[in-house]
Amino acid sequence: MNYTRRTTKELLHQQIWSILFMAGFALSLSACKKTTDDVTPQTSATTSENQTIDSWILSNMRDVYYWNTKIPANPDTTLAPDVFFNSILNTYNATSNPDGDRFSWIENDASTLTAELSGQTTTTGMEYNLYLRSSGSTGVIAQVLYVLPGSPAQLAGIKRGDIISKVNSQLLTTSNYSDLLLTGTTFTFGFATISGSSLVDTDKTISVTATTFQENPVFLDSIYTVGSKKVGYLVYNQFVPGANGSEADEYDAQVDAVFSNFKAQGVTELVLDLRYNPGGYTSSSANMASLIGKGVSSSKLYFREEWNTSITPLLQQAYGSSFFIQNFLDKSQNIGDNLSRVFVLTTDHTASASELIINGLRPYMTVTTIGTTTYGKNVGSITVTDDSGKIKWGMQPIVFKSYNSLGQSDYATGFTPSIEVDEPINLLPLGDTNEDLLNTALSQISGSVASGRKATSSGNPLINLGSSIQRKAGGHSMIRELKSLKF
Known part of the structure; x- marks a missing residue:
């Protein structure tokens, strides 16, 4: 189900498949918008390849982007696609542009996105909030919000309310929690308990291996x-x-x-x-x-x-x-x-x-x-992909x-x-x-x-740093599916 668009003239003569949705889910644990660090760049891409992809991005955005009149007249199409995409957005700023775009984003693998939007991901099967252990501390904990029935986490005995303080024998901190929680597929979690107003680490550990799981x-x-x-x-x-x-x-x-x-x-x-x-x-x-x-x-x-x-x-x-x-x-x-x-x-x-x-x-x-x-x-956006298969990227520009x-x-x-x-x-x-x-x-x-x-x-009372829920594909989204869209 793709939404493919090159120019308005071509749009009038082709059949396209669309998914329209309210997008903007965060792929970093503390932000609401995908950052360039979250996109795997095409390191071997040539300037010519970038120009091909960027031109495809630009033509689509000029057609459907909600703020299409704000797109720069002559953007630099030699940039890496993710950098180029962000360069043409009507970027939100709380002070100078409070009605701007907080949610449009781009992904270098559109096919994976389709599965994720339907709730199929590689996961341990639990969602959690992240907190500082105490005010002024660099220590971090992950508190489990819910565990999916039948998932690896549930089968291993993890439950709502559990507090994870270690991963693979390392205490979670503000500098390592992202790498420890999001890198790899096999995890040994260490747990803490609440004693009065304090968090106390325990000797309890549970090992879990993430798998492809349908929620x-x-x-x-x-x-x-x-x-x-x-x-x-x-x-x-x-x-x-x-x-x-x-x-x-x-x-x-x-x-x-x-x-x-x-x-x-x-x-x-x-x-x-x-x-x-x-x-x-x-x-x-x-x-x-x-x-x-x-x-x-x-x-x-x-x-x-x-x-x-x-x-x-x-x-x-x-x-x-x-x-x-x-x-x-x-x-x-x-x-x-x-x-x-x-x-x-x-x-x-x-x-x-x-x-x-x-x-x-x-x-x-x-x-x-x-x-x-x-x-x-x-506000809402559409998934835009190239049905020719030549361009692997997919993007979610705000359109309504x-x-x-x-x-x-x-x-x-x-x-x-x-x-x-x-x-x-x-x-x-x-x-x-x-x-x-x-x-x-x-x-x-x-x-x-x-x-x-x-x-x-x-x-x-703990200070919130973010949540795994922000990483869910389709998070902060409203998806509308259209079939056989013709102009």
Whole structure:
């Protein structure tokens, strides 16, 4: 599924395959944008080869880039492709260009990206946050947020809340944690425990070998009884319709089955746990929203897209205004008629297609967010690859901005939570009714605390350095898949 474009004239005469998505996932643990250090350069590339690739990049970007009028008139096409790509972006600056581009990025291997966008990676199967051991320290720990069922980490006995302080007998520090955690495939992890207000290293070690693993985003679903109410709970970690290479959309079907059970069991309250969900395909986002929304149908708008002024008339001529519209779906499993509200659990890992759920449902029902402020990603990009196979690079330039049915797109800095709760240093299992975020939602439902009250939580006193979730392909993304796009 490629999006191949050379010039606008050629675009009018060729058939192309597209994936459109909200991109910008971080491939460094402390940043939100891919850096040149993360791209393997073509060290043997000649100036002529660079010019060929850079010219391909430039022609595509001039066609589809959201800020195409900001591209320099005569950029240097002798640069390495990753350097060239970054040189033509409308680069974000908090002071001088706050509406600039934080998310466009380029990859030197487009084929690998396809698998990663569907949740298939080489991984130990755990996601973690990184923290300084204490203020002013150079020591680092990795706290496990969740472990994928059936993954090497899970089979080895690693679980949510575990604190990793060593890798291959070396203490993690600010200067070595990236190399130790991200280099190689075989790891011997050493662990620490919390003693009072201190972290204490132990003799416990677990060895794990990373493997190619397909993540199922449907992590956990439960039904709780709170007084006379049935509460549905779903932990969903990425908007992916199906496994890599699958055409069955089996993960969407699994979500449908979860909501079918919610409906059959008489669920009247819903807690949607998107705290670790960095985004994904808009088709899966629309599918889930259509299972939740009150009074929604295929005649109601979920969200619309705004593209640049150059390509908009071409798309409108070819497809009409419906090209820019995503309506809800008609779903027999929808439980919206039984809901007056939905609770969404959030952190700064909650991004793009997850934020689309919040923004898209708000015109139709009360959406109460619990946790911390979401990431803030309301713009989208497309995967651009060369279907001739001559150019191996793939890029994700920002090409559109999204709006809900009320014309709202005001969450570039994230959604501030309705009820603020920080995850503590002592993490309970997801789904445990005493776990801080879920417990807050259940307390709101039971009425044991005042509605909308700010929750009290000691939170985590450690300084956050980043997260492995930022490295997930499709992270901070909203992916729209198109087939047989013609002009």
